[in-house]
Amino acid sequence: MYVMLTGRPLFRGENVNDILLKNKNCELEFPTKYWENISDEAKELAYGLLKKDPKERLTAAQALEHAWF
Numbered sequence: 001m002y003v004m005l006t007g008r009p010l011f012r013g014e015n016v017n018d019i020l021l022k023n024k025n026c027e028l029e030f031p032t033k034y035w036e037n038i039s040d041e042a043k044e045l046a047y048g049l050l051k052k053d054p055k056e057r058l059t060a061a062q063a064l065e066h067a068w069f
Helices: 002-006 016-024 040-049 060-064
Strands: none
Touching: 002 040, 040 060
């Protein structure tokens, strides 16, 4: 969803190890340049799907019930 909305990968880095470390640590970036024209509902859904703690992350069923859809 992040890639579809912004046209860029979620985790970026200088090399593969940098990218994998950002993924492992869940270092998310939502640059205004790419997100300023995205609806609040889409942002909310993206944040919910990308929470580091799986217990806090939206389930597929919850995502499908989200207002953005």
